[in-house]
Amino acid sequence: MTNKNKKFYITTSIPYTNAPPHIGFALEAIQADVLARYHKCLGEDVFFLTGTDEHGIKTLRVAREAGRDPKDFADGISGKFRELTKILNISNNDFIRTTDETKHKPAVEKLWKKLDEAGDIYKKKYKGYYCPGCEAFKTEKEIVDGKCPIHLKELEFVEEENYFFRLSKYTKEVEEKIRSGEIEIIPESRKNETLSMLKQGMEDVSFSRTKDKYWGFEVPGDPEQVMYVWCDALPNYISAIGYDNETEQFKKYWPADVHCLGKDIMKFHTIFWPAMLLSAKLALPKKIFVHGFINVGGQKMSKSLGNVVDPFELVNKYGVDAVRYYLLREIVSAEDGDFTYEKFEQRYNADLAGGIGNLVARTLGISDKISNFEFRISNKFSNLELKKQIEKTQKNYKLAIESFKFNEALISVWEIISFCDKYINEEKLWETPSTSSGQAKKMEVINDLFFAIKEIGILLEPFLPQTSEKIKKVVEKPFDSAQGRSEILFPRLENKK
Numbered sequence: 001m002t003n004k005n006k007k008f009y010i011t012t013s014i015p016y017t018n019a020p021p022h023i024g025f026a027l028e029a030i031q032a033d034v035l036a037r038y039h040k041c042l043g044e045d046v047f048f049l050t051g052t053d054e055h056g057i058k059t060l061r062v063a064r065e066a067g068r069d070p071k072d073f074a075d076g077i078s079g080k081f082r083e084l085t086k087i088l089n090i091s092n093n094d095f096i097r098t099t100d101e102t103k104h105k106p107a108v109e110k111l112w113k114k115l116d117e118a119g120d121i122y123k124k125k126y127k128g129y130y131c132p133g134c135e136a137f138k139t140e141k142e143i144v145d146g147k148c149p150i151h152l153k154e155l156e157f158v159e160e161e162n163y164f165f166r167l168s169k170y171t172k173e174v175e176e177k178i179r180s181g182e183i184e185i186i187p188e189s190r191k192n193e194t195l196s197m198l199k200q201g202m203e204d205v206s207f208s209r210t211k212d213k214y215w216g217f218e219v220p221g222d223p224e225q226v227m228y229v230w231c232d233a234l235p236n237y238i239s240a241i242g243y244d245n246e247t248e249q250f251k252k253y254w255p256a257d258v259h260c261l262g263k264d265i266m267k268f269h270t271i272f273w274p275a276m277l278l279s280a281k282l283a284l285p286k287k288i289f290v291h292g293f294i295n296v297g298g299q300k301m302s303k304s305l306g307n308v309v310d311p312f313e314l315v316n317k318y319g320v321d322a323v324r325y326y327l328l329r330e331i332v333s334a335e336d337g338d339f340t341y342e343k344f345e346q347r348y349n350a351d352l353a354g355g356i357g358n359l360v361a362r363t364l365g366i367s368d369k370i371s372n373f374e375f376r377i378s379n380k381f382s383n384l385e386l387k388k389q390i391e392k393t394q395k396n397y398k399l400a401i402e403s404f405k406f407n408e409a410l411i412s413v414w415e416i417i418s419f420c421d422k423y424i425n426e427e428k429l430w431e432t433p434s435t436s437s438g439q440a441k442k443m444e445v446i447n448d449l450f451f452a453i454k455e456i457g458i459l460l461e462p463f464l465p466q467t468s469e470k471i472k473k474v475v476e477k478p479f480d481s482a483q484g485r486s487e488i489l490f491p492r493l494e495n496k497k
Contacts, residue, residue, distance in 0.1 A: 008039040009253040011237050012050040013261040013269075014096065017077035018058040021084045022301060023339065024262065024294050026311040027327045031291060031406060032260040033090045034328065037462035038401050040091075047253045049240050050085060051096030052078040055216035056229030057132050057209075070215050074099060087315050088324065089465055096240040098232055107239030108232055109220050114280040116220075120166040126206055127159035134264070137206060163208040163219060165231070170275035171202045177274060183284050185270055186404050187334040190263065190290040194270040202271060207231045234273045238282070255283035266290050289404050292336035294327075309339055321464040322348050322490065328406045328463055345493050352490035355417050356456065356467070360474060360489055363420075363449045366429050366442075381451070382444035389419045390455050397459055406463070413459045420452050450475050 012032045015025050029050060036048040054074040063073035074097075082095050098104055115121050128137045131148040137158070147154055175198040177183045178191060185191035208225040211218070216226035235243070237259070242250040261269050266288075274284050293300070296307040314323050326344050329351065331337030381387040393412045400409035427445050432438045457471030467489055 005045075007045045007047070007253055007257075008036070009047045009241070009256045010036050010039075010049070010258045011256055011260065013259075013265055014051045014053040014098065014233060014236055015081060016056070016058050017052050017054045017074040017081075018062045020077060020080050021311060023309045023311045023314065023327070024301065025081070026084065026088060026323070027294055027331065027337075028260055028262060028291060029085060029088055029090050030324050030327055031289075031333065031404075032258075033088070033092075034401070034406055034462045035258060035260075035404075036091055037465065041458075041461060045252075046093075047241065047249075048090075048092045049094050049096060049237065050081075050090065050092045051094075051236060051240070052081050052098070053229065053233045053236075054078060054097060054099045055227075055232050057214060060215040061132065071099060084311060087312060087320065089320050091465075094240050096236045098236060100239075103242070103244060104236060104239040105217055106244040108217055108227065108235050110244055111235050111238070111276070111280055112220055112227065112231070115165060115276065118279045118281075120169060120279045121163055121207065122166070123161060123163050125159075125161045126164070127157070129155035130158045131155055139203065141200065160210050160213075162206040162210075162228075163222075163225060164204045165207040165276070166279075167202050167205045167272065167275050170278050171198050171271070173278055174198065174271055174274045177284060178270070183270070183274060184287045186287060186289045190266060190270075190288075190334070194266065197267060197271065205230075205272065230268050230272060231276075234268065234276065237285075256285040258287045258289055259285050260289050260291070263290050263292055289334070291334055292331075294331065295336060295338050297340050298338060314344075318344070318348065318493075319490075321467045322352060324464055325352060325410070329410045331407065333404050333406045348490065349493055351414060353492040355414060356460075357488065357490035359417050359420050359449075359456075360453060360471065362424055363446070363453060364474065366424070367446050367450075369430075381448055383423060383448050386419060386423060386448055386452060389416055390452060393459070394455075401462070409459075410463060413456060416452055416456055420449055424449070 010032055012025075012028050015021065032048065032050070036046050040046045052074070054071075059074050059077075060070050063070040066073060078097055084090075085092055085095065096104060112121070129143060130137050131153070134148060142149065143155065174183075175195060178185060178194060178198075185194055205228075207228045208219050208222075208231070209216070209228060211224055211226050214226050216229065216232055219225040219227055237256055238250065238254060241247070241253050243254075259269055269288055270290075277284055294309075295301065296309060299305060299307060301308050311323065322344075326339075326347055327337075330339075330343065330347055393416050396412040397409045400406070400412060423445070427441075429442050429445055432442055453471060454475045457468045457475065460471070461468040470489060
């Protein structure tokens, strides 16, 4: 079924270029990719955006420490994120960079002018405590023992004259949009967290910094000030699709159907961004999906602990679909998750090598042993319970994906795999006599198994695209036993470190 008249615009957040990518962003990119591929499978017109956030104090400081020009430094890190999208088989249509002066800068400047024209930009002297990690000032309510509760580092006291955005003017309207469901925040706990922040009240936010201390685009009409990183970064979602010139692409895809992002930057997306859009009289994003963090062995990933997991090394060691599977199956979609190599290998051997890999190998092995066997899948089941299981899975799978519960969608697919394994064990085709009736029975069972595997391959397409393609090649071509085929989808790991 195709529905090219229906568009689906999905984005990831854009990570800072102060450090190479780790598996935390890999998780987000893969989750967004599942949604993009799923909606493509529905026949929708999908546009999928990712990219990098390059301006601000974080990249500037790291570049200076390395004795590098900030743009040159950002080029290198941005290149690694772009490479990661290819390594992880991410199906993004575009990759936006906030240092792009062709389509991003004009869009940011246009949005600034719209906010200014609405009377929502003003200048004042300000002092407060700033967290470079969050790229944000912290209110007294947000400070814990003089530190940022997220980065656990001492805050910097900043005093200067900046331009401010009248965030407080829009907080009530943003709250109403969230309560009504016009902006849907997923999961419900993050919606409640956002509403709690709004209830406590939001102060106007500093939207610029002095040029000598910061890196970014100049404020229109004031070359001594540069735009605050979030003022620069959030508009990437509209700049990439042509907001500057109000292109047909922009008119077609905006508003975003889903913004995918981590819980640490939720406030900027669920409060700041809608307020900016309201000020500029632009449509609001429909859904904001917020995922948790990945810990390593129960500890937060950090350079100081030496436990940062490199997604490039992981894919090189185990394969891209194995990495995608672990992050989607082991980690509950909207919650914090944990990574260890031991858990990874256990999940790999149990579900991939011993699950889908074993089922395909067993089915091919059985079919190859049937003499004079020429076969093409039919849609007629001999086992009606298997048919019911597939129909049940299709229903649960759809509900799970559309509820952003990727792990539950995969659990439902593996229920078909378990049913097929049980079916093989019960039928014991290796004991069935090679009579005409025995051969007919074998062909009925093999047909059931291949049809089920075909359906599994279809369901896995958004999650494990390479595996899905391999399954498609296995089951969609007629073959005979003389050709003899074997397909090892996931070789079993033997004490691989």
